[in-house]
Amino acid sequence: MAVNPQQELIWQGRIHLGDEPGIYGDAHYSGICAEFPITIYRSDPSKTDDKPFKLVLETEDLNTYNGYPGHAITVIIYEPDPNQQFHSVERVIVQGRFTSVDNNRKEIEVKPGTAKGLFSITVRLRVDTSVNPGLYDDFIWSKLSLVSTDYTYYASFGFIQQ
Numbered sequence: 001m002a003v004n005p006q007q008e009l010i011w012q013g014r015i016h017l018g019d020e021p022g023i024y025g026d027a028h029y030s031g032i033c034a035e036f037p038i039t040i041y042r043s044d045p046s047k048t049d050d051k052p053f054k055l056v057l058e059t060e061d062l063n064t065y066n067g068y069p070g071h072a073i074t075v076i077i078y079e080p081d082p083n084q085q086f087h088s089v090e091r092v093i094v095q096g097r098f099t100s101v102d103n104n105r106k107e108i109e110v111k112p113g114t115a116k117g118l119f120s121i122t123v124r125l126r127v128d129t130s131v132n133p134g135l136y137d138d139f140i141w142s143k144l145s146l147v148s149t150d151y152t153y154y155a156s157f158g159f160i161q162q
Contacts, residue, residue: 018138035124045117058143072097074124
C-alpha cells in the first residue's frame with residue numbers, strides 16, 4: 001500500500017515575533033510569542049490509534065545565534081478534566097526548537113494519543129529569550145500546515161465546541 005502524504009494549509013498570514021515592533025510594517029506584531037488554536041479531526045472518528053501527523057511551521061528571516069537553543073515550539077492538547085465538568089486540562093505533547101539550520105521551515109511530529117473523534121491543540125512559537133534583551137531575533141511567522149499520511153487527519157483553525 002502506497003503512503004500518500006497530504007499537506008493542508010491551516011493558517012497563512014504575517015505575524016512579527018521579536019522585541020522591536022515596527023521592523024515589519026506589513027505584519028501584525030505579537031511580541032515574543034504567538035499561539036494558535038487548532039481543531040484536529042480524525043477522518044474516521046471511531047479510530048483511536050496514536051498514528052502521528054506533522055505540523056509544518058514556515059517563517060521569514062528567522063535567524064539564531066550559534067550556542068543558543070533556538071526558538072521554542074510547543075504543542076499542547078486540551079483534554080476533558082475528569083474531575084470538573086466543562087473544564088479542560090492542558091498537556092504538552094511535543095516540544096521542539098526552531099533554528100537557522102531549519103531554513104525557515106520546521107516540521108514537528110505530533111502523536112496525539114488515543115482520543116476518539118476531534119481534539120483541540122495549540123501550537124506556540126516563542127522567541128529564544130536566552131539571548132540578552134534587545135538582541136532577540138525578529139522574524140515573521142507566515143504559515144502553519146498539517147501533513148497527514150493517507151488523509152488520517154485534517155484540521156481547522158480555531159477551536160470547535162465539542
